[in-house]
Amino acid sequence: MGSNTGLADFELLYQRWSGPLHHYACYLVRDTEAARSLVNDLFIQLWHRASEPENLKVYLYRSIKNAALNYISAQRSKPLVFMENEELTTISDLSAPKVSTGETERLLFLQKLIGQLPERRQLVFRMHRLEGFSYAEIAELMQISVRTVEDHLSKSMQFLHSHAQQYLHAKLTEA
């Protein structure tokens, strides 16, 4: 794959997919750092592939799922849950928008809100809205029912809707 794409293009792939894949991997292995390694290793693997996969998205998610399952079965005991990763508070990263247009601000706010959703629900929302997976695909990847997917989406929207209203009101009173 290397010669055809070049590192610059490969980096674009990484920027596009590493985030969502990491969210998904975290859901599977319940360990932020292990998930990070799985994702990074996958990209290195991808680079060394002889040819580009037919369907990149499918390849990436399927590979991560397999890698995660292998990781889980290789673990003898569950890791300590006490780990706090300060760097993972994405909220602080987004707090300084470069261009202060209305759209950007709203997106940032929405981004923060989504970050407040409970983990499983948040993942369903991201997979549907951001990654464009279908209900069936999400159900398969997350090992839940289609009904549950729909329910998570519904509850996500309820949360976002009720909190977005607060923002809209606050915006009116700000200078």
Next chain:
Amino acid sequence: MGNTIDNIIWECIIKRLSDQETPASATRLDQWLTADAAHRQEYERIKEIWVLSRHLPEKPLGDFDKVRAMILVSDTTANVKMSAHMPKKGPVIIRRYAVAAVFAVALLFALLFRNRMFITSETGTRQAAWTVRRAEPGKILQVTLPDSSRVWLNSGSEISYPENHFGDSEGGLRQVKLGGEAFFEVSHDAKHPFVVSGGGLNTTVYGTSFNVRAYENEQTVSVAVKTGKVGVRHEGSTRPAGMKKAQDVVFLTPAQQLTYNRKTGGLIEGSVRPEDVSAWTAGDLIFAQTPLYEVFATIGRRYGMAVQADPVRYRDCKLSARFGNKPLEAVMKTLKLAMNVDYQTKGQTIIISGGTACNTDN
């Protein structure tokens, strides 16, 4: 603000927005919409959020520099032309670590002497700009440094480093000061040596993973290597016993551990299983000929409890044991059986007594 849309209506809305409508849900929704202008307004707001969410930017993992480094290292080692017909490569992972180690050795010799003056003197360190990260007792903290290196801080440990000038100091050093125990996974950067100072030892690497244990209350300081190669120097001017005259630095490779005795000044090289080097980051407790008093102190830190134990009484007998990620009671129960110590918990304090098996010369 009255925001009580019926759950059933919500489901209909979601169905419509995600193109999953059924005739029944469509009818239901339309009824609700025509019933009140306020409903239509709310629907538009909800739809706005739905549409907006499609445009959310993806936040990448942020590790591409590391990935790129791995790719470049493996490419140069293999010295292979990439082509569409290239068969799938073999064990890249082994190769990339091997190369990292080679870099470390070659450059360590060249740069170590040049950097010597700087490492031993504290002048010129911009202390004011140093960031401190601390893991309270009972917690294990993970920190990412400005160069993407990762550090796991054990309970009751802290590191400090110049956040804004990391790698900027004289000699291009990436400096970290450590009190307690930490496991480091250092990003490979041959141009900027990574130096950890703690407990009187300076450990220099270029891109490896290793553990340093330098608790104030412990007699020994240790450095253990999981991957790559590490150079350890003594901070002071007097060379410690056990360090050969010809060298100022001890090199450690994976599965090696260096233990420095603060009191006697002695240095001992030993071996350790690579997987044990960072086992504590998963919650394991490993004791290898550890004086019992230090065992109790470690347990106290790990579970966030104060410990009352007579240091003299528990100084001499040593424990070798391994505990997985277990609750305090399980650990203390085992200790009771093994070392015949009694314990009591009063609030946030563990009180130790007994230990008839703990005599000197055990």
